[in-house]
Amino acid sequence: MTDQADDGISDAVEGRTAARASGAAGRGRPLVSIGLPVHNGERYLASSIESLLNQTYDDIELIICDNASDDRTREICEKFAEVDDRVRYYRNEENIGGARNHNLTFTLARGKYFRWAAYDDLAEPTLIERCVTVLEAQPEVVVCHTDFVHIDGEGEITGRFSRNHGASPSASERFATVAAARDFCEETYGVIRSEVFARTDLQQDYTGSDRTLMSELALYGPFVNVGESLFRKRLHGGNEYIDWRTRMAWFGEKYKGRIVFPWWTQLRDYLRVIQRVPLTSRERTRCRLYMARWMATNSPKLAKDLLVAAMMASRTRSRRVSQFTATENWA
Numbered sequence: 001m002t003d004q005a006d007d008g009i010s011d012a013v014e015g016r017t018a019a020r021a022s023g024a025a026g027r028g029r030p031l032v033s034i035g036l037p038v039h040n041g042e043r044y045l046a047s048s049i050e051s052l053l054n055q056t057y058d059d060i061e062l063i064i065c066d067n068a069s070d071d072r073t074r075e076i077c078e079k080f081a082e083v084d085d086r087v088r089y090y091r092n093e094e095n096i097g098g099a100r101n102h103n104l105t106f107t108l109a110r111g112k113y114f115r116w117a118a119y120d121d122l123a124e125p126t127l128i129e130r131c132v133t134v135l136e137a138q139p140e141v142v143v144c145h146t147d148f149v150h151i152d153g154e155g156e157i158t159g160r161f162s163r164n165h166g167a168s169p170s171a172s173e174r175f176a177t178v179a180a181a182r183d184f185c186e187e188t189y190g191v192i193r194s195e196v197f198a199r200t201d202l203q204q205d206y207t208g209s210d211r212t213l214m215s216e217l218a219l220y221g222p223f224v225n226v227g228e229s230l231f232r233k234r235l236h237g238g239n240e241y242i243d244w245r246t247r248m249a250w251f252g253e254k255y256k257g258r259i260v261f262p263w264w265t266q267l268r269d270y271l272r273v274i275q276r277v278p279l280t281s282r283e284r285t286r287c288r289l290y291m292a293r294w295m296a297t298n299s300p301k302l303a304k305d306l307l308v309a310a311m312m313a314s315r316t317r318s319r320r321v322s323q324f325t326a327t328e329n330w331a
Contacts, residue, residue: 029110029111030059030060030061030086030110030111031059031060031111031112031113031132032057032059032060032061032111032112032113032114032115032128032132032191033060033061033063033106033109033110033111033113033114033115033194034052034060034061034062034063034114034115034116034117034128035063035065035102035105035106035108035109035114035115035116035117036048036049036052036062036063036064036065036105036116036117036118036119037064037065037067037098037101037102037104037105037116037118037119038064038065038066038067038069038073038077038119039066039067039068039069039073039095039098039101040069040070040071040073041069041071041073041119041120042069042071042072042073042076043120043238044119044120044234045073045076045077045119045120046076046080047122048117048118048119048120048121048122049062049064049076049077049080049087051122051123051124051125052117052123053080053084053086053087054125055123055125055126055127055128055129056125056126056128056129057126057128057129057132058086060086060111060128061086061087061088061109061110061111062084062086062087062088063088063090063105063108063109064077064080064081064087064088064089064090064105065090065091065092065101065104065105065108066089066090066091066092067092067095067096067097067098067101068091068092068093068094068095068096069091073119074091077089088108090104090108092104095252095253096252097205097250097251097252097253098250098251098252099202099203099204099205099209099250099251100205100251100252102116102202102203103202103203106194106197106198106202109194111194112193112194112195113131113132113135113191113192113193113194114191114192114193114194114197115128115131115189115190115191115192116188116189117189118189118233118234120234120236120238121189121231121232121233121234122151122231122232122234123230123231123232124229124230124231124232126228126230127146127230127231128191130144130146130226130228130230131144131145131146131190131191131226132144132191134224134226135191135193138224140221140222141193141221141222141223141224142192142193142196142217142218142220142221142222142223143166143187143190143191143192143193143214143217143218143223143224144190144191144223144224144225144226145163145186145187145189145190145191145223145224145225145226145231146190146225146226146227146228146229146230146231147160147161147162147163147225147226147227147228147229147230147231148160148161148186148229148230148231148232148233149161149229149231149232149233150232150233150234150235151232151233151234151235152234152235152236153234153236153237153238155232155234157232158235160229161183161186162225162227162229163181163183163186163187163225164223164225165177165178165181165187165218165223166178166187166214166217166218166222166223167222167223167224167225168222169222170283170286171218171219171220171279171283171287172279172283172286172287172290174218174219174222174223175215175218175219175274175287175290176287176290177218178211178214178215178218178223179211179212179215179270179290179294180294180297181211184233185210185211185214186231186233187214187223188210188213188214189231189233190223192217193221196217196220196221197217199220200213200216200217201213204265204269205251205252205255206251206260206262206265206266206269207262207266208262208263208266209266209269211266212266212269212270212273215270215273216273216277219273219274219277219279219287220277256321257317257318257321259309259312259313260309261305261306261309262305263298263301263302263304263305264302264305267291267294267295267298267302270291270294271288271291274287274288274291
């Protein structure tokens with residue numbers, strides 16, 4: 001798959017997407033919705049969109065939610081929407097925060113299945129087809145994902161990964177493996193059953209809420225990895241952050257300079273999820289016992305939340321705000 005810095009849409013892309021547009025217009029509700037939230041993504045956006053529109057499975061819609069970008073993002077999206085009726089482009093007049101913009105793509109989705117995509121990642125052509133095949137054949141599966149590689153800002157591969165979190169027949173074991181993982185939670189970019197996804201609160205406004213969300217999905221049913229490397233996750237300067245507290249700026253202006261407790265907030269949300277999801281008494285108890293272990297494992301981070309909050313309380317708000325500027329470019 002080619003990976004390029006985007007100066008616009010190539011003639012080849014226009015030709016391929018236009019050819020598919022004629023069949024997309026009359027299909028009605030698609031089987032798969034892909035939600036692509038973006039904020040100032042001009043460098044990689046066209047390559048990402050191209051990889052999604054060139055899937056071998058084309059009964060899709062691509063929902064792009066532009067979070068008030070001030071670069072060429074709007075121009076790029078509108079050009080794709082002109083040549084492919086599967087593209088639905090929405091623009092927020094003001095930045096509504098990263099999580100809310102992610103959630104908006106699902107709110108607007110119509111498909112039986114849903115997948116989040118990032119403006120700087122790439123999908124191999126068979127990703128949707130392989131995942132849909134599994135989900136159609138195994139109705140108990142909630143999320144189908146793939147192996148993947150990490151790439152850098154220039155598209156060079158920096159690592160190869162295969163994960164199988166959330167595959168156990170036991171709900172509590174699935175919950176524990178997803179919640180305990182220490183990675184970038186790439187299963188978030190798997191294909192998900194929309195009816196199950198709609199039972200959750202989606203992403204919440206705290207760092208790590210994507211992992212809490214995936215842990216909740218694991219309580220509803222197993223995850224399946226198709227065993228092929230079909231996803232390229234890009235790690236670059238534009239999506240790095242300093243720590244869990246500075247990452248809170250991604251969730252909206254109101255969090256800049258605010259004293260936050262991301263680890264305690266995640267703990268509260270885990271306990272709420274365990275209580276809310278229909279489980280047997282045995283499985284609910286096992287989940288709660290796991291959370292006692294989670295608290296012990298993460299006790300230094302829980303303690304750091306309190307210590308940092310006390311330290312930040314002694315500073316002026318303007319000084320606290322200055323610590324959050326490095327994450328303003330997150331989508």
